[in-house]
Amino acid sequence: MSASTRFLEALLRLETSFFRWIGVNGHSPALVCNTIQTPEVTRHHNHDRQGSSVIESIFDSRLWAVPKFRRSLERRMTRRMGGEKHFETYGQPKNNIVACLECGHWHEKHTICGHCYAKVREETKHMQEAMGEEANFYAPQKEVAFLYEGEKDENSQEKFVVHLKKRRPEWFSKSLTSKQPSSDPS
Known part of the structure; x- marks a missing residue:
């Protein structure tokens, strides 16, 4: 009620x-x-x-003020799309389009570049496939390290190591996968 x-x-x-x-x-x-x-x-x-x-x-x-009759689809769409309201919403040029600094593709200023994000998503998919089926059901209890072709890790005994049979992409630096010491002064 x-x-x-x-x-x-x-x-x-x-x-x-x-x-x-x-x-x-x-x-x-x-x-x-x-x-x-x-x-x-x-x-x-x-x-x-x-x-x-x-x-x-x-x-x-x-x-209890409610409409007495249903507004038809034609009238509803005419109201929604007609007049200046539709032009103000959809007809104005965008002023926030910028070029990506990495790949040069265009994207909106406040968003991630779609082309670069697709590359990262594809690489993540390959990394998940390389971890194998057992990692999907039994998550490793150690830190996971991904080693590409031609790379060596000194502390491999302490980590769950996943070997990828391809070269590391240029945009994916080795420092992104290593743990950084926290800069928290506490």
């Missing part, structure tokens, strides 16, 4: 108890006043609001 429904019910209970206290039995003054009007107006009000209260008449049109 929504908060507006609970609020309306509380007001209706308050209104009912107030009318009982002042001596009006079950009818609000609005309905009593409607019977004094002309017969045409009285018939209209009695037909629409039989047994309604003052609170319901106040909040009826405001709390």
Whole structure:
């Protein structure tokens, strides 16, 4: 039950108890006043609001305001795509396009270059395949070291070593895989 429904019910209970206290039995003054009007107006009000209260008449049109008819797809798309709003959103040239410093491909300033990211993703896929099936189910408990063709590691006894049968890519430096000492002074 929504908060507006609970609020309306509380007001209706308050209104009912107030009318009982002042001596009006079950009818609000609005309905009593409607019977004094002309017969045409009285018939209209009695037909629409039989047994309604003052609170319901106040909040009826405001709390439950919803569209009466569904907006068709044609009208909805006309509103969405028509006019200046569509041009302001989609028709303006972008001012934040820059060239990647590594590969020269164009990308938005606040994003990663898609071409470079695809290369890294492909290399990561090869590294995962080289680790083998057992690494997928049983993660190594040691630090993982990836050795490409022609590389040697001095501390290979302390690490889980994965040998890759290809040369290291130029953009993937060896320092990216080694642990760096923390620069935290604490």
